[in-house]
Structure formats: structure tokens, C-alpha cells
Amino acid sequence: MAPTSSLTETDLGLLRRAIALAALARAHGNHPFGALLADPDGNVLAKAENTVLTEHDITGHAETNLVRLAFRQFPAAVLAAATLYTSTEPCAMCAGAIYWSGISRVVYGLAETGLAQLAGADPENPTLDLPSRIVLGAGQRAIAVIGPLLVDEAAAVHAGFWDAVPTDRADQ
Numbered sequence: 001m002a003p004t005s006s007l008t009e010t011d012l013g014l015l016r017r018a019i020a021l022a023a024l025a026r027a028h029g030n031h032p033f034g035a036l037l038a039d040p041d042g043n044v045l046a047k048a049e050n051t052v053l054t055e056h057d058i059t060g061h062a063e064t065n066l067v068r069l070a071f072r073q074f075p076a077a078v079l080a081a082a083t084l085y086t087s088t089e090p091c092a093m094c095a096g097a098i099y100w101s102g103i104s105r106v107v108y109g110l111a112e113t114g115l116a117q118l119a120g121a122d123p124e125n126p127t128l129d130l131p132s133r134i135v136l137g138a139g140q141r142a143i144a145v146i147g148p149l150l151v152d153e154a155a156a157v158h159a160g161f162w163d164a165v166p167t168d169r170a171d172q
Contacts, residue, residue, distance in 0.1 A: 022087035025049035035062040063094035095135035108147035109154025
């Protein structure tokens with residue numbers, strides 16, 4: 001049975017953990033995005049950070065990294081019952097990966113539109129105006145999408161990050 005779309009205090013706690021992973025990604029020299037996967041009881045099954053810069057891989061978004069990891073480790077039934085928590089709304093690429101993985105519920109912090117406002121025209125974050133609900137809603141199975149939530153907390157990890165591209169990031 002797929003998880004419901006209702007929000008719980010456990011959801012908010014796990015979303016805060018995803019936001020903390022985003023702060024770690026930033027501290028590790030990457031874009032500030034983090035994600036985790038939890039079972040219906042709130043047990044964390046896997047977690048991932050953005051690794052675009054340190055791994056030199058434009059597909060190294062936190063959600064995509066998490067989906068790769070989880071898909072290798074867990075059977076379809078576990079993924080179908082799990083919730084993916086992410087600091088920022090999944091982009092179109094990540095939403096596609098989530099869809100194909102079989103994960104049936106997504107909870108996110110900062111909306112893609114909010115990220116676009118923070119990042120501006122930063123070439124490292126060419127956002128698409130394509131909400132994850134549109135991508136995930138275009139498939140053959142239902143995926144609950146909950147967010148934006150804890151927006152101020154989720155936005156805080158981006159504070160000052162997108163203001164300018166430092167020289168150590170500019171040529172990557």
C-alpha cells in the first residue's frame with residue numbers, strides 16, 4: 001500500500017534532516033542540496049548529497065544520487081512504500097528518476113521557483129520552470145508530492161551560495 005499524502009511531525013523532522021544534508025553538501029564543496037529515503041515508520045534507509053562539483057558529474061543531484069543508491073539496495077516493494085525527503089523541490093531530471101524508481105511519495109522544502117529567485121541567473125543552476133508535480137503527475141502511477149515546506153529553513157542553506165561563482169567552481 002502506498003503511503004498517504006498526509007503530513008506528520010515525523011515528515012517535518014525527516015525534511016529537516018534532508019536540509020541538514022544540503023548544508024553538508026555545501027560544506028563538502030558542492031551545491032547545497034540533500035535528500036534521504038525513509039520507510040513508513042520514519043526509519044532512514046539511505047541518504048545522499050549533491051556531488052555535481054566534487055564528482056564532476058552534472059547528474060550528481062542529491063535525489064538522483066539517492067535513487068541510484070536506493071534502487072541498488074532495496075526491492076521494489078520497499079521503494080514503493082518509501083518517502084523521499086529533499087531539501088529543494090526535485091528538478092525535472094530528478095523527478096524522472098524518482099518516477100522510474102517506483103518511490104511513491106516526495107516531501108520537499110524549497111520550491112524550484114524559490115530556488116530560481118535565490119540563484120538568479122547563476123550558470124551553475126539553470127532551473128527549468130517545470131514543477132515536479134507536473135513531471136510526476138504525467139506518469140502511469142500516482143506519486144504524492146508534498147511541499148513546499150519549511151521554506152525559510154530550506155532557503156537558509158543557499159544564503160550567499162549563488163551570489164557569485166568563486167574561481168574554484170567557475171571552470172568545473
